[in-house]
Amino acid sequence: MRVVSGIQPTGNLHLGNYLGAIRNWVRMQDDMEDANLAQAAEGGSAHNQCLFFLADLHAISMPHDPAELKKGTLEMAAALVACGIDPAKSVLFNQAQVPQHAELQWLLGGTARMGWLNRMTQWKDKAGKNREGQSVALFTYPVLQAADVLLYQATHVPVGEDQKQHLELARDIAQKFNNDFASEDAPVFTLPDPIVPPQAARIMSLRDGSKKMSKSDVSDMSRINLADNADEVMKKVKKAKTDPEPLPGEEKGLEDRPEALNLVTIYAALTDRSVNDVLGEFGGEGFGTFKPALGEMLVETLRPISARFNELLEDREALDAILARGAAQAREIAVPTLGATYEALGLVRG
């Protein structure tokens, strides 16, 4: 298995990011490591591998501030390492240090079809009524995403539900390229399978249970930041919006109580239990009991993460070294596939 996935660098990393994509990546990395150890114990030589990258090249498809992008990229790299992505186990890098991504994107541009890109829902949503005013990069964004995974012969790509369509496009591009330019017994590209995590926790704002927890919410009280200290976390949990009712014994009882459901969901995600299981313990209790329990659980989980995160942010050299090493590893894996692509297309290179 070769797992490849990317995440756009955004600043202000919060609990929603951690309990969503990031924790899932850490699990994939650790599962892969276990599988490698088990195979080695049996004398096998199969090598499963994870590559995780910061999609900084994708970030320029929308209006952006260069200083923010740079800061966001470093912050996201620090957050990934702090949350458990181990550069000794996984290849961790940013696209901009691996020029093969941009190169392959251009080469795939001959295969991708305007009609395919025009059907992408993310393009339609982001462009809205103003398609003519969008950047070319926003339109070709999914071709770069295809290059991201095809470059490494990815077999599996963990993504959120919203990215499944882009993955299908990557498969279509790979298939057409193989058909048009490779022989059946020697395809240039592997068709990647998406892995959509079964129940990625959806974490909502602490001030409004109908809105996702977001870095762009004007109220900092609406989110738990990975950089928050214990006092801030406790304060935010205590002030989180709730209702006066005690917790019910089952999830059904939270149907019209989005804020209460959110807090229980956070507790469940942190402890790897189901919402029903948590309600089995706390059903009948009020928030005077539940909030301190949740706060402590959050503080315990985030303490090592925010310590490492803040430490890395202050050690720019260490961070640069991690990304440089990851990029060197990524380039090495990328080069043969990129070479095969040039060759298949009949492009002459010395």
Ligand code: TRP
């Ligand atoms: N488009 C993805 C997102 O917004 C990020 C991404 C870029 C990605 N390249 C990728 C995800 C390749 C998986 C594989 O979430």
